[in-house]
Amino acid sequence: MASDGLNSPRLPRHDGLPLSPASASFPGRSSNPLSSKVTSVLSTSYADAEFRESLALLDERGISNTAETRRQLRLDVQKEVIDSNGKIITEFGRVAEQLKRIGTTINKLNKNYQEMRGHATAAHESTASVLEEASSLMTQRKNIETKQQVLKAFREHFLLSEDEIASLTLTAEPVDDRFFAVLAKAKRIRKDCEFLLGFESQTLGLEIMDQTSKNLNQAMQKLYRWVQKEFKTLNLENPQINSSVRRAIRVLAERPSLFQSCLDFFAEAREQILSDAFYLALTGTSAAGVKDNSVKPIELVAHDPLRYVGDMLAWTHSAAVSEREALEILFISDGNEIAKGIQEGRENELWMLMADEADGPPEFDAVKALNELVDRDVSGAARILRQRVEQVIQTNEETILAYKLANLLSFYRVTFSKLLGEDSVLLQSMSNLEAEALRQFRSLMRDHITTLEGEFQHTPSDLGPPEFLQECLKQLTAIMKTYETSLAADGDREADFEPILAESFDPFLAGCSNMAKNISPPSNSIFLINCLLAAQTAIEPFQAFTRTRLERLRSAIADHSALLVESQYAFFRAESSLEPLFAALSPLSDARPEDVAKVPELPELQPEALARAAQGLDDFLPSAVMDALENVKNLQDARLARQVTEEAADRFCADFEHVEELLVAADEAAEDKDAGGGVGDEEERAGFRAVFPRTTGEIRVLLS
Incomplete structure (x- = not known):
């Protein structure tokens, strides 16, 4: 029957859900016990926290799962609940008894409080007049004490005592710490009197200020006379x-x-x-x-x-x-x-x-x-x-x-x-x-x-610095050594020293320049360079305040050195017998064919003239450098003399290189012409280089 009931088809319910067979057979009655038990078991959620706690309590009791235990479990639990409720009722009975005793005590306290309040009210009513009179007396006493304190403070603050006035004004009293203390007090009183002048009645403040000002004036006069007396013996x-x-x-x-x-x-x-x-x-x-x-x-x-x-x-x-x-x-x-x-x-x-x-x-x-x-x-x-x-x-x-x-x-x-x-x-x-x-x-x-004006007319034979310039430079060195130790500011030292140079140096240098005007070149340039070099040597150690003057001296030396270079260069051109050749070929260029074509036609390039130039050059070259240095032998700076000569020799070599390039170009042009025409003998084809064989490299070596 159960099997049939469980396997029988479900009937539809009014709410759309299927009904069990029993429900379908007896719609007016509730489900049978077995069905209710099954439904209850199936609807239980084992994830519920209370359910889990119930299971944990059963585990703690150590109850075994038997039929007897299951029948007695509800009864045991209900018995325990009844016992616990009984204990709680007993405890609440004790609490109720305590509360009754507390209520009795509070009633007694209220009664005693009311009695004491009545006594206090009666006592207050009987002593109110006495207390009011005592309070008034105490207030009057406090006011009087306050006025006494104010009066005492006023007298101490705004009035000077007789002893203090005597210490402040009498000359017989010493000027000591007490005098200065009283003086400070008097000044404070006069300053504080400004506060009294702010009240409606200003008479008191004016009287005190007037008296204090008189005392202060007397004190200042006393102090003034005392200071004058002390100054006479002050060490x-x-x-x-x-x-x-x-x-x-x-x-x-x-x-x-x-x-x-x-x-x-x-x-x-x-x-x-x-x-x-x-x-x-x-x-x-x-x-x-x-x-x-x-x-x-x-x-x-x-x-x-x-x-x-x-x-x-x-x-x-x-x-x-x-x-x-x-x-x-x-x-x-x-x-x-x-x-x-x-x-x-x-x-x-x-x-x-x-x-x-x-x-x-x-x-x-x-x-x-x-x-x-x-x-x-x-x-x-x-x-x-x-x-x-x-x-x-x-x-x-x-x-x-x-x-x-x-x-x-x-x-x-x-x-x-x-x-x-x-x-x-x-x-x-x-x-x-x-x-x-x-x-x-x-x-x-x-x-x-x-x-020294007479000495400005006599030039030394060796073209060296004249004696007056040497003496001037000695004086100037002593002056510069003295100025070097001065306290002039660094930025103004050169400007401050310039007037000294104008007085102690420029006139002597100007005298040397006037002397050089009476000497023929290049001796005049040599003489001036020697003078300028001596001046430069003397001034150079003091560059901190002579830098501008040194630059001017060096510039002048460079200018006169350039004149010496020109002189040496002219010497090389003239003594080498190449001056006519240089003059004729300098306007021409080996890069222009028309200039090269003009070379054979020049008179200076004819065989005889060219041969004389070559011979003169050969005679000049062996002693050329020595002869050139002899021209500047009086130049006291040997390094400068050689530098000037070398620079002139370099210019001479540059001119010679230009001549050589034109001669080579002219020879090449003649060779090309002869090759094209097929005429001419070997001697004619030799050209200018055969007559003038010197090269620029040889010249540079011989003049180095």
């Missing part, structure tokens, strides 16, 4: 200069008029001190006439004028350096405090307040002011120095010494410009002395040239 050579003096100077800088007065007083004192010291260094005797045996007088030790001037300049430079170092310590060693004070003082000056606000106060340059002060300090010594140096310059009669003095003064001029700036009086003195020394140098040089 700048002492590296430990009184710090109070430096501090006082910085404070006085806020009053430019007082500060400038102090500087003037100080400069006058230092000028006198340095003048006396310089006089002592020169003579060994002080200005009062007291002799100092510990000093070696410059006037007695330095017998040479150059050393004498150098020692005086060295002393002046050393004094200026020492003065500057001391004043740097005194005035600007502590930063820009003086500059700031002076700037502030200038801004507060009455005339500056009345000036145009757009212009503003002039900016203070501390370094420039320091340089001006040092320049004023050494101005007395500078006057003595100028007088002594002028005397040395005017009494000097030596040309080289005059230039050395000018170069020494130029050295110190550059040195002082770096030390004191371009506007110092000392630098101006150095510039004037240098200009005077150069004028003396030019005057002596012109006088020397005037005395």
